[in-house]
Amino acid sequence: MSIDKHINKRVYLYDSVDKALIAILRTDARASISKLAAQLHVSRGTVQNRLDRLISSGAILGFTIRAHDELETDVVKAIMMIEVVGKSTAQVISQLRGIPQLEKLHTTNGAWDLVANIQTSSLLEFDLVLRDVRTIDGVLNSETSILLSSI
Structure with missing residues (x-):
């Protein structure tokens, strides 16, 4: 069963910037757009667009914390x-x-x-x-x- 059947969202192909963004958010889900842009070496607009697309495609289901x-x-x-x-x-x-x-x-x-x-x-x-x-x-x-x- 493909991922799009589970989340009923449109299919989106993820590139290295998307994967790097997700990796950073896994360690710091509270990182600001500015901090993410600096770490990824892209503009704030690019980060915001990528986040919006990752959320709307179902790749990001939510943001959470990890407790000690x-x-x-x-x-x-x-x-x-x-x-x-x-x-x-x-x-x-x-x-x-x-x-x-x-x-x-x-x-x-x-x-x-x-x-x-x-x-x-x-x-x-x-x-x-x-x-x-x-x-x-x-x-x-x-x-x-x-x-x-x-x-």
């Missing part, structure tokens, strides 16, 4: 690998998207069909999420690892 791990003491984070039966992947993905604690869902190759990023506020909630995923029709097997610290 020590601030997230009441959070349980994990990675879950999921094996799907036969051709039921689309149906399984549809049901997984309904679980709010699954922050991201990825297709992958190898032994596992899907990888899910999980974030919950307690071990009890985490346990319930694991049960919910494992009871979805089409989920054959799963393996989950709790993320202890980031290095």
Whole structure:
């Protein structure tokens, strides 16, 4: 499935300036247009036009912060690998998207069909999420690892 089917926006081809702009914003989403222009060696107008186009095309979905791990003491984070039966992947993905604690869902190759990023506020909630995923029709097997610290 192509990216334009997921975001229902017009397709836009990204060049090296777009990719560099996104890379800078990943580390500093609050950077001013002037700062971005200076780092990219382009005009402020170019940066603003590129930002507008990246947002309207769906390449940039929003701006956020990354909090230090020590601030997230009441959070349980994990990675879950999921094996799907036969051709039921689309149906399984549809049901997984309904679980709010699954922050991201990825297709992958190898032994596992899907990888899910999980974030919950307690071990009890985490346990319930694991049960919910494992009871979805089409989920054959799963393996989950709790993320202890980031290095």
